[in-house]
Amino acid sequence: MKRVVSLVSFLILFWVFSGVAVAQSLTGLTGPLDGVVDKVTSPVDKVVDKVTSPVDKVTSPVDKVKEVVDKVTKPVTDALPAPVKNPVDKVVKDVGKAVDNVVKDVTDTGNKATEPVKNAPLPGVNSGDNPSTPKVGSGVDRSTNRPASRASKTKAARTSKASGKSSRGANRPEPARDTEQVAAAGNSIEPGEVQGTHITTPATDAQGSGLSLTGVQILAWLVLAAGLVGAGAALFLSGRIRLRTASS
């Protein structure tokens, strides 16, 4: 009987541990977790990209300009005699400072641009209210300096044109409309957005998120394992009691 009990105990323990291992491998315990982690980190990565890439775009040309300036000034300063060299070094230093200031300003501007002020007017583009601002290209490209009311009218006209197009589309033969509709279906997918500092959590379906689902599964597994262990213990105790009764 002892042998049976020890084997049953071994079986139960093996079953519990292998069950958890199989649960991990089958559901991909790491899979759902990875999914959750990815869902959280990928918006953050996107934000970091959004922040760094404009700054990089602006600073890299400035760095190039700095290199060119260095290339031009270095031979000149090297070739100069000592008495003239000091003032020239000072000038070069000043130029370097000015370039550094430009880099700093550009970086600050880049950082500000990445803050959530996407709809703020860009300097020099929509500055019709400021009379001191020169109207760049006012005679060439009138669209940029169009008054708001006119712009809205044009927008409205465009919208009505678009709706006209869509109503015409409704009259087109069914297959063409279907193909357009089917092809455009991907536009209904919205990305996991980051709004300011608040990260929008991914929506979960009725089954719950991967994490909660796996948690429930593991919990259920452990409860069942505990039940089995309890049943084994009960069997063992009842066997002992029966043995005692028989021996007495």
Place this chain on the structure above:
Amino acid sequence: MTLFRQNLLFAGLIVVALLVEVAILMWFFDDRAEDDPVTADRAESRFDQTIECGQASPSGGPSNVRFDKGQRLAVKVPPNWKSRAEGSVVTVNKKDGRATLSVGLARPGGLLEALEDLRASLRRSYPDLEVTSTEPLLLDGCPARSVAGRARNRHGASLNFESVVVAGPTDNFVLAGFLESDSEPRLESKLERVIRSVRFFLSEAGDRRARS
């Protein structure tokens, strides 16, 4: 208790434990089984020309399908997906909005013209469309051509897509499945299975109408 009985009990316990474990595993993970296509042999056999294109009638099919209004096509709706039919277009979406699939009529005529029409529509909808593969296949026994690739939609979401034009039994059909690029591989394979689950039906009279 004799040794024979002890051994018998031991073997029985092993069998019971294994059965219980298998049962619990099946109970836990049966959603994987739901993902399997109902008629895998028809969907996955790519070049078996002996299979007839489409099916005679919609009767006898699985219950979780969505038909178009004319009952010319049906899409299997996976659990936790929602579906809608607008005229001849059937759309199924994952409830969290991360994946979608639409099926509708394609322009009549040759498959290549229909494919070109689809590609033009895709280019209009997604300016930075990138096609990574084009291949012929059989869908529900019907000759089809698929186009797969990547695109960015108007919300800025990076998408993977697979679009198929099918020379169905009565008409040409077009279907396109989209999902976010960073979705789980499991969702990608699920969308692929939904595409492979599309069924095409003959006209009400049951005849194979002459295709224009």
